[in-house]
Amino acid sequence: MSGPLRHAFRYCPQCRQPLAVGDEGGVGRPSCSACGFVQYLNPSPAAAAVIRRGNLVCLVQRKFAPKAGEWTLPAGFIEYDEAPDEAARRETREETGLDVRIDGLLAVHQGVLPPDRPVILIVYAATELGGELLAGDDAAAVGFWPPDAPPGPIAFSSHRRVLAALAAADREAGR
Incomplete structure (x- = not known):
């Protein structure tokens, strides 16, 4: 098959x-x-957080396959007994060292984790509350960049769509 x-x-x-x-x-x-x-x-559910510092957005460089070396929003799969917003907070803490408050639903996108695993990505707007920006155990690097000028290739189409929408909203707002 x-x-x-x-x-x-x-x-x-x-x-x-x-x-x-x-x-x-x-x-x-x-x-x-x-x-x-x-x-x-069925597709696997995943959650992501969009954390802004002014016009910049937090991105994580993947340490492991698939797409090692490429960049994503802080994100990951939702655990069996975990709410999507809890998963977004947990993944953000694990990958970036930051504690965040989930402010609301930003987007829901369909995507594929290579080679062919369907994923539903639930994306939340989040506010940084504390912690220390530091790449976690499955991240090679972490930082803040303009959504239309990431430091390298964005790993997944669903993340590219989120960043494109953020960049468009920033342009529309004159930022």
Whole structure:
């Protein structure tokens, strides 16, 4: 199997029979003809924080694959029992050393984590409360830059869209 189906189970987790791709609601999904189990290949939820210092935005350089060396907003996957805004705060602290207050929802974007993992990115506006700006264990560097002049390539299309919207809003506001 290729594409998203490469993440599919090969055997039913309920009755252990082989799964086949079946038509479920007009979409090809792995399903079990023996017990009726259907595997939904849903996107993984992630959260990000947009932290501003004047006209600058906080960016993190990725230390590890995928996209090592490229830049992102402080972001990461939401844990099983974690609210999205809590994940944005946690990831910001882990990656940047900064404590933030979540001020509100800024955007929701669909994206793909290479090679083919679908992601829903929930982006929050955040205010810096304290801490010390310092690259965390999975970050190579961290800092503040203009949203239209990052220090290097932006790793993910969803993050590029957020930065483009910030830059457009700054231009419209005459900043």
